Amino acid sequence: MKVSREQAAANRERILDAAANLFRANGFDGIGVADIMKAADLTHGGFYGHFASKDDLVVQASRRTMANAARNWRRVVDAAPDRPYAALLDHYLNPRHRDDPGKGCAFAALGNDTARCGKVVRDAFAEALEPMIETLTEAAPGRTKAARRRKAVAAMAAFVGALTLARAVGDAALSDEILAAVRAELTAAAKR
Secondary structure, X not given: OOOOHHHHHHHHHHHHHHHHHHHHHHOOOOOOHHHHHHHOOOOHHHHHHOOOOHHHHHHHHHHHHHHHHHHHHHHHHHHOOOOHHHHHHHHHOOHHHHOOHHHOOHHHHHHHHHHOOOHHHHHHHHXXXXXXXXXXXXXXXXXXXXXXXXXXXXXXXXXXXXXXXXXXOOOHHHHHHHHHHHHHHHHHHHOO
């Protein structure tokens, strides 16, 4: 049965949404196309009508996830004009974010997977990282743009590292301590 263009577009969106969540929750290799299609409530056979390969889906779902994250960061900054940097720290380094990897930061959830992927996936991650660093650069205190960008790059690396470690440890108190310590150190470093 032939589906309309509108239905095909809606199906593609469902696949991208399912893939974005499942990749972050399980890693690129931890979930297969059949599981993604099942989560999208579509048949496995329809996958190749939308994507050339799983790698194509990985790139497109990653781009979508990270573009959404960049827009979300922009909203966080715009909602806190008097404290944009602190608002981003609070937004990222918290237990809610740590506890929901399927809806959280793709860099923290998939950074190691991405490092083992081909150039097209790594390039997609690099492209998506830049708007987030730009938002952090605008939000970070500092006299020059170069100083603010340096703080932003360091903060982004600290964000991802802190969230990754906080998720990796089995001790809840240590996990909370990691998030709190990195937030405190980034706050102190921003004042320098």
